[in-house]
Amino acid sequence: DRWAMSAEEAFLYERVNIAFATLYYLEAIVKIAAFGVFSYFEDVWNRFDFCLVLTSLLELFSSIGLFPVPPMWLRVLRVFRILRTLRLLKGAKELRDLVVTIILSFPALLNVASLLTVTIFVYAILGVQLFTFLSHDVAHYSTHNGINDARNFEWIGSSMLLLFQCLTGDGWSNLMADAMLSNESGKCSEASGD
Template identity: 30%
Template sequence: MKRLRMFVMGTRFNRFIMGLIIVNAILIGMETFPAIYQRFHAPLMILDIVILLIFAIEVALKIAVLKKSYFSNPWNIFDFVIVLGSVILYSTPFVSVLRIFRVLRVFRTITAIPTLRRIVAALFMAIPTISSVLLIMLIIFYVYAVLGTSFYGEVAPEYFGNIFLSFITLFQIFTLESWASGIFRPIFEQEPSAWLYFISFIVIAAFIMINLIVGEIVNNAQKISDEVEEDTGEIKTDTSEIKELRKEIREIKQMLQQK
């Protein structure tokens, strides 16, 4: 059992699974090309079945080794659900659902790489703050949508004809997609003061709010990294102490043998 545990939790086995995840992602991408899919349909299906079988064996081995503690890790539950769903739906008529599970296998890359897990964990930790920022952004969007409808509803009815069109227009401006040539300049020709409306919205919504979200995620990622470094430092300290104890035991044995 110890050998099996060392094998399953070992670096080589994890790298092998990581390689399979990448190969699986490449195969799924190749299937999106009709010419390749029609020509190599049978080999692609066989490879997909083999990869799924290996994933199922991996999950089964980890459950056998870790037992109940396997399900204490959310990432393990994520892997288990994806693999189990793929196995159950493989021979069923629910092709669309099966495709979703097959594509979700690519997300197993996150479970295999610790740094990616830290980033996702930081993102989840930032959800309370992000929700507050999104609420502020919704208020900003609403205020500017009302102002845009009031000021430019007659000038550009296709963009600011009503509050719903204003919301869509503001979202386009927020993404900075063709806002200057498509929306701003035609309105600016008739309303020279429009620059104040557009620039203030971009500065507040696109720059300040997004930086708040990014900053919160970065801070959480830094916290997780600091915690990992502290845990690693403790492990290194414990390891050095164990080495010193072993050294002292050897010296005591040598002294006893000499007597």
């Protein structure tokens, strides 16, 4: 799936997708028949496979027009195709253990992300209070493009975005240069009233 596919490529892509999806459906049906419904769903990997089968079935129904799905949700369903590669983890125990460890660490990562969000929020409020009137006029940021209409301290959302940019180290020097006291930039100078 890519941008500007020719009609032949799109046709071939859809046929290959249907063929592999059919193989997944058959595999799930054979496993359910062999193990029984309850035994099949006891295994976590079988539940994972079944969820993938359901998402591909939903995508198939939407592509042939039986079940209309909004385009945004269709893109989300296509992302689930990537998860099919995780089926390969059944055989590789070390890799499977690594993925399970990553999955089990998500709650701790959510705690760290919440703490980081609260910290950014507090500093964003402080930035709005201290630097609200920092100029971000088009004529002033033409050389650095650090502080602009999207990243500034005028409201909490743009302030959080600016602080996240500083946190990741993405172009923080441009932000610093735009906020410096200098006659060239006109940002925090007495002449501009900032």
